Amino acid sequence: MSKQTAKGVETRQLLLNTALRLFATKGFAGTTMRAIAKESGLSLGNAYYYFESKDEIVHEFYRGLVEQHRTTAWPMLVEGNTLETNIRLALEQGLAVLAPFHEFGPAFIRTAFSGSHGELSDVQRALEFGLWRQVVTMSRPLPPLAIRQDLPQLLWLIQRGIFLFWAYDSSEKAMRSHRLVKNAAPMIARLVVLSRMPVVRTIIDDVLSLIRTAT
Amino acid sequence: MSKQTAKGVETRQLLLNTALRLFATKGFAGTTMRAIAKESGLSLGNAYYYFESKDEIVHEFYRGLVEQHRTTAWPMLVEGNTLETNIRLALEQGLAVLAPFHEFGPAFIRTAFSGSHGELSDVQRALEFGLWRQVVTMSRPLPPLAIRQDLPQLLWLIQRGIFLFWAYDSSEKAMRSHRLVKNAAPMIARLVVLSRMPVVRTIIDDVLSLIRTAT
DNA sequence: ATTACTTTTTGATCATGTTCAAAAAACGAA
DNA sequence: TTCGTTTTTTGAACATGATCAAAAAGTAAT
Structure with a gap:
C-alpha cells in the first residue's frame, strides 16, 4: 500500500x-x-x-465543471419560476459552462460514461441529482404529486442525453444544442402537466422502469 | 487533383x-x-x-457492420410478426452483430456521430432507415395510420440511443444493453398502440419536432 | 523511345501517451 | 544519528499515430 x-x-x-x-x-x-x-x-x-493517464486528469477537470454548473445554476432557480423556466435555466447554464471546452466533448464522454461506476461516481451522481431536485422544488406551480418524486431522475437523464448530443454537435457554436434545449424545455413542461392523465402516467412509468433496468 | x-x-x-x-x-x-x-x-x-487516419479505417469497418446488420435482420422481419417482435428482432440482431467488437464501441461512436457528415453519411442514413421501414411494414396488425409514417424515424432514433448505451455499457457481455432491448421493445409497441389517443399523439409530435430541430 | 507529368511508395522523422528501473529524498524506528 | 523502508522523482526508453520530402513506378502525349 x-x-x-x-x-x-x-x-x-x-x-x-x-x-x-x-x-x-x-x-x-x-x-x-x-x-x-x-x-x-x-x-x-x-x-x-x-x-494514471491524461484521461484521468481530464476527468478531474470535468468534475470541476460539473461542480461549477451546480454552483452557478443553483442561485438562478428562485422560487416562483415556472418549471419550464427552471429547466431551461439549468440546461442552458450547463451548456454555458461547457461552451469553452467543446473540444473536450468526446474526452468528457469517455470519462463520464465509460468508467465502471466506482464509489466516486455515486457521490457525483448524487450531487448532480441535487440540482434537478432543486429545479423541481423551486417551481411554481409545483408539478403533479404523482410525478414530483421521479421528475429529478428524468430531468437528469434528459440532461445526460443533451450532454451527449452537445459533445458530438459540430454546428457553429453548438447552435443545435442550444436550439434543442430551447425546444425541449417547454416540451418537458407540457409533458409534466399531461402526466396527470393516466395514459401519460403509464408511459412515464414505463420509461422510468426502463431507466432502472439500464442503470 | x-x-x-x-x-x-x-x-x-x-x-x-x-x-x-x-x-x-x-x-x-x-x-x-x-x-x-x-x-x-x-x-x-x-x-x-x-x-487519412486509423479512425477512417474503423469507419469503413463500422459501415460494413451496419450493412451486415441490415442484411441479416431483413429476412427475420416476416409478415405477420407483431411490431414488438420485429422491433426486438431488429434491435437484438444489431447487438449480435456488434457483440464481438465491443472494444470498438467508443471508436464507432466517434466515427458514426462526430464527423461533419458528408454526402456519404446521407446515403448511409437512408439505408438504415430502410430497415426500420421494413420493421413497420411487415408488422401485423399495422401500426395506427397516424403514426405509421413517422415510426421508422422514431425507431431509428431509439436504435441510435441503444447503440450509444451499448458502446459505454461495461457490464458483462453487454448484459445491460440486452436487458434494455428486451424491455424497450414491448414498451415501444405499447406506446404505438396508445398513439391513437390524441394526448399521446401530441407528445409524439413534440418529440418528432424536437428531433427535427436537432437533425 | 523520350519526355513531362501524375500517381504510388518508401523510409526517415516527429510528437505524444505511457512504462519502468533506478536514483534521490523523506520517513521512522533503534 | 544511523539504517532499513517507503515514497517521490528522474531520465531514458518504447509504441504508435501521423507527416513529409524524395524516390520509384506508372501514364500519356509527341
Missing part, C-alpha cells in the same frame, strides 16, 4: 492546477503531458506517478 | 481487407497501422496515403 505524504498531495495539486490552466489556455490536444510536467517544474514520469 | 489508378484501388482494397482481418483477430488496440501495412507487404506511409 502506498501512503500519500504531505509533499505528495502538494505535488499532485500542483500538477492538477497546471493542467487545468493549460487546458483552459491551450485546449485538449494542445495540452501535452510533457507540457504539464515541464510547466510544473517536474519530470514527465512524475506526472504519471500521480495520474 | 488526384486520379485513382487501377493499381490504386487494388492497394487500397488490400489494405482494407488486411485491416478488417486484423480487427477481427487482434481487436482495435491490437491492430496497429504498422501491422496493417506490414501484413499487406507495404510501408506505413503507404497506408496513410489511402487512409
Whole structure:
C-alpha cells in the first residue's frame, strides 16, 4: 500500500492546477503531458506517478465543471419560476459552462460514461441529482404529486442525453444544442402537466422502469 | 487533383481487407497501422496515403457492420410478426452483430456521430432507415395510420440511443444493453398502440419536432 | 523511345501517451 | 544519528499515430 505524504498531495495539486490552466489556455490536444510536467517544474514520469493517464486528469477537470454548473445554476432557480423556466435555466447554464471546452466533448464522454461506476461516481451522481431536485422544488406551480418524486431522475437523464448530443454537435457554436434545449424545455413542461392523465402516467412509468433496468 | 489508378484501388482494397482481418483477430488496440501495412507487404506511409487516419479505417469497418446488420435482420422481419417482435428482432440482431467488437464501441461512436457528415453519411442514413421501414411494414396488425409514417424515424432514433448505451455499457457481455432491448421493445409497441389517443399523439409530435430541430 | 507529368511508395522523422528501473529524498524506528 | 523502508522523482526508453520530402513506378502525349 502506498501512503500519500504531505509533499505528495502538494505535488499532485500542483500538477492538477497546471493542467487545468493549460487546458483552459491551450485546449485538449494542445495540452501535452510533457507540457504539464515541464510547466510544473517536474519530470514527465512524475506526472504519471500521480495520474494514471491524461484521461484521468481530464476527468478531474470535468468534475470541476460539473461542480461549477451546480454552483452557478443553483442561485438562478428562485422560487416562483415556472418549471419550464427552471429547466431551461439549468440546461442552458450547463451548456454555458461547457461552451469553452467543446473540444473536450468526446474526452468528457469517455470519462463520464465509460468508467465502471466506482464509489466516486455515486457521490457525483448524487450531487448532480441535487440540482434537478432543486429545479423541481423551486417551481411554481409545483408539478403533479404523482410525478414530483421521479421528475429529478428524468430531468437528469434528459440532461445526460443533451450532454451527449452537445459533445458530438459540430454546428457553429453548438447552435443545435442550444436550439434543442430551447425546444425541449417547454416540451418537458407540457409533458409534466399531461402526466396527470393516466395514459401519460403509464408511459412515464414505463420509461422510468426502463431507466432502472439500464442503470 | 488526384486520379485513382487501377493499381490504386487494388492497394487500397488490400489494405482494407488486411485491416478488417486484423480487427477481427487482434481487436482495435491490437491492430496497429504498422501491422496493417506490414501484413499487406507495404510501408506505413503507404497506408496513410489511402487512409487519412486509423479512425477512417474503423469507419469503413463500422459501415460494413451496419450493412451486415441490415442484411441479416431483413429476412427475420416476416409478415405477420407483431411490431414488438420485429422491433426486438431488429434491435437484438444489431447487438449480435456488434457483440464481438465491443472494444470498438467508443471508436464507432466517434466515427458514426462526430464527423461533419458528408454526402456519404446521407446515403448511409437512408439505408438504415430502410430497415426500420421494413420493421413497420411487415408488422401485423399495422401500426395506427397516424403514426405509421413517422415510426421508422422514431425507431431509428431509439436504435441510435441503444447503440450509444451499448458502446459505454461495461457490464458483462453487454448484459445491460440486452436487458434494455428486451424491455424497450414491448414498451415501444405499447406506446404505438396508445398513439391513437390524441394526448399521446401530441407528445409524439413534440418529440418528432424536437428531433427535427436537432437533425 | 523520350519526355513531362501524375500517381504510388518508401523510409526517415516527429510528437505524444505511457512504462519502468533506478536514483534521490523523506520517513521512522533503534 | 544511523539504517532499513517507503515514497517521490528522474531520465531514458518504447509504441504508435501521423507527416513529409524524395524516390520509384506508372501514364500519356509527341
